[in-house]
Amino acid sequence: MLTSLARRCIRAPRVVPIPQGRSLSASPATAAARAIVYSGNGNPSEVLSVLTFPDLPPPPTNTLNVQFLLSPINPADINVIEGVYPSKPKLNGNLTTSGLGSQQDPVFVGGNEGLARVSALGSGVEGLQEGDWVVMKTPQVGTWRTSANVKPGDVLKVPSADKLTPVQAATLVVNPPTAWNLLHDFVQLSEGDWVIQNGANSAVGQCVIQVAAAKGYKTINLVRNRSDLPILQQRLRELGATEVLTYDELAQDGIRDKIKSWTNGKDIKLGLNCVGGPDTTRMARFLGKDAHLVSYGAMSKAPLSLPTSLFIFKNLTSHGFWQSRWYADHSLEEQQSMLRTLTELMANGKLLAPDHEIASIRGSDSDEVASEHIRSMVEGITSGQYGKKVLLQFESDEA
Ligand SMILES: NC(=O)c1ccc[n+]([C@@H]2O[C@H](COP(=O)([O-])OP(=O)(O)OC[C@H]3O[C@@H](n4cnc5c(N)ncnc54)[C@H](OP(=O)(O)O)[C@@H]3O)[C@@H](O)[C@H]2O)c1
Structure with missing residues (x-):
């Protein structure tokens, strides 16, 4: 296992920490219009390339131009x-007039999530102002780019933006x-x-x-073993984790008694799974009577197998959850209310930005060099x- 430091030293990208706070939006560090694109599905480390395209024209009526700050x-x-995800992006044939990104050779722009600043408003756009921070409401807009022309319905204004860091x-x-819904939509939890x-x-x-700590719920948190495990355990405890275990420890004799002593014999009511495979089967065996197991990811790419006995004797319920479906099934008011709740937690210091690194695409690099960089x-x-969330930032060519 690699330490976090060793992980960062391997194929280290050019990482430039950005100042936290509104200063980022006041002075966006982008000049040339660029996007990270691909023409067809495949291994991202082979199909992605960086494309420079002409600056956007002023926004047509009922549209706005945005400048991405972090994606x-x-x-x-x-x-x-x-090409293995149900959401599909649309082809862009309007980035350039000839070559890659043109009508003859359209491309997909990578990225679904991102923070952007409104840079220009077309006539007829209401409720937004130049300089506002917005996030993408429409899936697969293509956020790995410097700038885009979007419709007002594609974006949501960030609530309490002045209280959030750019990464948040x-x-x-x-x-x-996703975390909020996993904890609230499947089982009624009490302190x-x-x-x-x-x-x-x-x-x-x-x-x-x-979120669990803010609500008074207790969590048992499973992670992969690593050489710097104590640092990770400490970090998760600081966030509010009650207990942190490795999958190896979960497989050891005596662990059932240990967990029983932690919970004081109380049933574990909810299991959350983003890994799949045998480690998740093992985790499910620790769930109590009438518990719910919610799967929302499959990082190990291994199928999930659940013993029939858990359904028969413990009345286990197994669900899947997809935040995109939640957005499709809930009204704009419900979506805004959820984001307000979460930004309040963030503003109160109860929901911190994830561990992260900012990876810059340097403006002085040619498209070829930048493409190599993004692929690696x-x-x-x-x-x-990396062992942490990576966010992309496009730098100006003076950088
Ligand atoms: N259903 C939904 O609506 C929804 C919404 C958001 C996210 N997700 C899913 O949730 C998962 C986490 O997303 P994220 O953005 O939070 O990810 P992230 O910050 O990039 O973290 C990835 C995590 O996966 C672990 N991991 C990677 N490969 C693994 C393996 N082979 N076995 C066990 N663990 C492995 C990593 O552990 P190490 O540190 O040990 O490498 C790390 O904890 C993803 O599967 C994502 O698609 C689903």
Whole structure:
């Protein structure tokens, strides 16, 4: 296992920490219009390239131009590029007049989530102003780019933007709502109730820990073993984790008694799974009577197998959850109310930004060099060399 430091040293991208707070939006560090694009599905470390395109014209009526400030690279973005995710992006044939990105040679722009600043408003747009921070409401808009022309319905104005860091705002619409819904939509939990989750150090897992702690729920958090495990355990405890275990420890003799002593014999009511495979089967065996297991990811890519006895004798209920479906099934008011709740938690210091690195695409790099950089970065992410959320930032060519 690699330490976090070693992970970062391998194929290290150019990482430039950005100042936290509104200063980012006041002075966006972008000049040339660029996007990270692909023409067809495949391995992201082979099919992605960086494309420079002409600056956007002023926005037509009922549209607006936005300038992206930070765009996360989420596991689902990789799956979309691979062509194995249900959400599909639309082809862009209007970035250039000839070559890649033109009508003759259209491209997909990567990225689903991102923080953008409104840079120009077309006539007829209401409720938004230049300088506002917005996040994407329409899925698969293509956020790995400097700028885009979008419709007002594609974006949501960030509530309490002045109280959030850019990273909190850039990662607002996917992982925190997922964590909130996982904890609220399947079982009625009360203060002191127990939840067990795997992938606990993922961005979603970190949100689950914090939301649970804010509500008084107790969490058992499963992570992969690593050489710097005590540091990770300490970090998750600081976020509010009650207990942190590795999958190896969960497989050891005597662990059932240990968990029983933690919970004081209380049933664990909810299990959250973003990993799948045998480790999840094992986790499910620790759930109590009438418990619910909610699967929302499959990071190990291994199928989930559940013993029939859990359904017969413990009345287990097993669900799947997809935040995109939640957005499709809920009204704009419900979506805004959820984001307000989460931004209040953030503003009160109860929901911190995920552990992250900012990876810059340098303006002084040619498209070829920048393409190499992004491909090797994505390869590092998919092979687990980062150990934290990576967010993209396009730098100006003076950088
Ligand atoms: N259903 C939904 O609506 C929804 C919404 C958001 C996210 N998700 C899913 O939730 C998961 C986490 O997303 P995220 O953005 O929070 O991810 P993230 O921050 O990038 O973290 C990825 C996590 O996956 C773990 N992992 C990677 N490969 C693994 C393997 N082979 N076995 C066990 N663990 C492995 C990593 O552990 P290490 O640190 O040990 O590498 C890390 O904890 C993803 O599957 C994502 O698609 C689903």
